[in-house]
Amino acid sequence: MKRAPTQKGRKKPASVDELRDICRQAGIKLTPQRLEIFKAISSAQDHPSAEILYERLKKRMPTISLDTIYRTLNTFEKLGLIKRVQLLNDQARFDADMESHHHFICTRCKKIIDFKWPDFDSTKLPENIKAFGKVYGQQAELRGICRQCLKKEESE
Amino acid sequence: MKRAPTQKGRKKPASVDELRDICRQAGIKLTPQRLEIFKAISSAQDHPSAEILYERLKKRMPTISLDTIYRTLNTFEKLGLIKRVQLLNDQARFDADMESHHHFICTRCKKIIDFKWPDFDSTKLPENIKAFGKVYGQQAELRGICRQCLKKEESE
DNA sequence: ACATTTAATAAGAATTATTCTTAAATAGGA
DNA sequence: TCCTATTTAAGAATAATTCTTATTAAATGT
Numbered sequence: 591m592k593r594a595p596t597q598k599g600r601k602k603p604a605s606v607d608e609l610r611d612i613c614r615q616a617g618i619k620l621t622p623q624r625l626e627i628f629k630a631i632s633s634a635q636d637h638p639s640a641e642i643l644y645e646r647l648k649k650r651m652p653t654i655s656l657d658t659i660y661r662t663l664n665t666f667e668k669l670g671l672i673k674r675v676q677l678l679n680d681q682a683r684f685d686a687d688m689e690s691h692h693h694f695i696c697t698r699c700k701k702i703i704d705f706k707w708p709d710f711d712s713t714k715l716p717e718n719i720k721a722f723g724k725v726y727g728q729q730a731e732l733r734g735i736c737r738q739c740l741k742k743e744e745s746e
Numbered sequence: 747m748k749r750a751p752t753q754k755g756r757k758k759p760a761s762v763d764e765l766r767d768i769c770r771q772a773g774i775k776l777t778p779q780r781l782e783i784f785k786a787i788s789s790a791q792d793h794p795s796a797e798i799l800y801e802r803l804k805k806r807m808p809t810i811s812l813d814t815i816y817r818t819l820n821t822f823e824k825l826g827l828i829k830r831v832q833l834l835n836d837q838a839r840f841d842a843d844m845e846s847h848h849h850f851i852c853t854r855c856k857k858i859i860d861f862k863w864p865d866f867d868s869t870k871l872p873e874n875i876k877a878f879g880k881v882y883g884q885q886a887e888l889r890g891i892c893r894q895c896l897k898k899e900e901s902e
Numbered sequence: 903a904c905a906t907t908t909a910a911t912a913a914g915a916a917t918t919a920t921t922c923t924t925a926a927a928t929a930g931g932a
Numbered sequence: 933t934c935c936t937a938t939t940t941a942a943g944a945a946t947a948a949t950t951c952t953t954a955t956t957a958a959a960t961g962t
Contacts, residue, residue, distance in 0.1 A: 619909060619958050632842045637858045639837035640949085655912045660949060662910095663840055675839040675849065675858060676832040680949090681795035681919065683831040684819055686788045693831065694878045702793045702831060703878050713865050715888075722850045722859050725890040732871070734881040775929050775938060796920085811941045816920060835919090837948065 612669055626651055627662045628671070637675050677733065678702075692729050696736035703736070768825055782807055783818045784827070793831050833889065834858075848885050852892035859892070 609628050613620040630643050638646070640659045647654050666672045677695055683702065690711050694703040710730050719725060735743070765784050769776045786799050794802070796815045803810050822828045833851055839858065846867050850859040866886050875881060891899070 614959095617909095621910065621958070623911070631840055634842070637839040637841050639839050641837060643840075653912070655914095656948095657913080657950075658911060663838075664950095667840075670844070672840050672842045673844065675841050676834045678832045679835040679838045681797060682819075682835045683793040683795050684787055684799075684823075684828050685793050685831050686790070686828045688826070688829065694875065694881070696879065705872060705875060705878075707869075707872055709869050709872075710866065710886075713863075713869050716861060716863055716865075719850065719861060719888065721893070722861075722888075723852065723890050723892040723894075723896055725850070725888050727889040728886060730866075730884060730886050732875065732878075732881050733883040734879050736879040737877070740879055770930095777929070777939065779940070809941070811943095812919095813921075813942080814940060817939085820921095 609671070612671065616669055618665070623651065623654055623658050624662055624665075626654070627659060628666065631663070631666070631672055690729070692731065694732040694734060694736075696739055697733055698735055698739040701736050701738075765827070768827065772825055774821070779807065779810055779814050780818050780821075782810070783815060784822065787819070787822070787828055846885070848887065850888040850890060850892075852895055853889055854891055854895040857892050857894075 606625065606629070609625070610620055613624070626647055627643065630646055631638065634643075636642075640656065640663060643663075644654070644656045644659050647659070663672065663674075667674060677697060678700060680700075687704065690706075691704045692707050692710065694705060695701070696703075707730060715725070715728070762781065762785070765781070766776055769780070782803055783799065786802055787794065790799075792798075796812065796819055799819075800810070800812045800815050803815070819828065819830075823830060833853060834856060836856075843860065846862075847860045848863050848866065850861060851857070852859075863886060871881070871884070
């Protein structure tokens with residue numbers, strides 16, 4: 591399976607036809623499970639976990655397994671069809687620097703690099719945020735591949 | 747133990763003296779374990795996991811347990827002394843919307859609300875980012891308490 | 903349409919991260 | 933210094949995710 595060249599590639603949720611093409615191009619099969627999982631995640635208004643998708647899909651596909659959901663979500667992520675909302679959900683990571691700063695996260699090695707970004711700090715939030723609730727912190731996250739991992743990639 | 751009023755409260759990593767005060771005010775004991783964990787996380791240049799801190803601390807405190815590290819990090823988080831880099835590390839959450847958008851995350855119920863923020867999208871990254879590696883995505887995350895959870899809090 | 907091949911699935915076991923339980927130890931106020 | 937409520941260490945328990953393996957089925961060529 592070929593990894594999507596960059597996450598910037600695609601926009602709006604893909605359609606089922608696009609999914610078919612993408613699978614063909616990646617050389618993977620479009621199974622009924624993949625199709626259903628794709629439809630479920632594309633139409634979801636929340637940001638469901640594998641478990642939640644499992645509960646929802648069991649109604650249509652009573653024999654589907656949680657493992658397939660996980661496997662498929664990982665596949666879709668590699669194909670650039672979906673994103674995981676947060677990258678670091680193997681081990682929790684902690685930070686004692688309480689000053690405003692932001693994070694660059696390497697998607698390969700999970701390294702976190704701090705940086706300052708005053709222009710971000712001074713950018714005013716959209717008006718409609720107030721309706722969400724009380725905000726007490728804001729920060730930017732960049733995703734990318736760090737120098738070391740880029741270097742490693744070259745030499746392969 | 748009293749929760750810190752808001753994460754905005756403190757700045758720079760706290761000093762050991764501040765820790766002593768904060769513990770007294772919160773009515774919790776300043777144990778040697780807490781002190782060592784605090785020093786380790788404050789002086790760390792990376793963003794260590796509990797496991798990593800455990801490895802580092804075992805040298806000084808051979809009897810410390812991983813459980814204590816977890817417990818203490820949770821305590822420090824509640825006190826507003828440290829932050830976890832990402833909030834959602836119980837269950838991974840997925841998103842099929844590949845258009846640029848940002849997230850408000852409720853720290854109580856873990857609900858995620860999407861929003862658009864064109865002013866952020868058009869804010870130029872600092873120059874020094876280029877040195878980190880290749881960036882292929884950027885997004886903002888707000889942390890706060892959603893309307894529903896605020897309401898629940900009032901009625902308690 | 904059919905057979906072939908190779909990838910994908912379901913089921914359950916295994917692994918990993920984190921929290922809970924409990925008995926023993928101890929920080930901090932009286 | 934003593935007392936007591938907290939905190940700790942150890943190991944058990946739980947929860948999320950991945951791995952193993954036998955079976956099934958999608959895609960390709962005929």
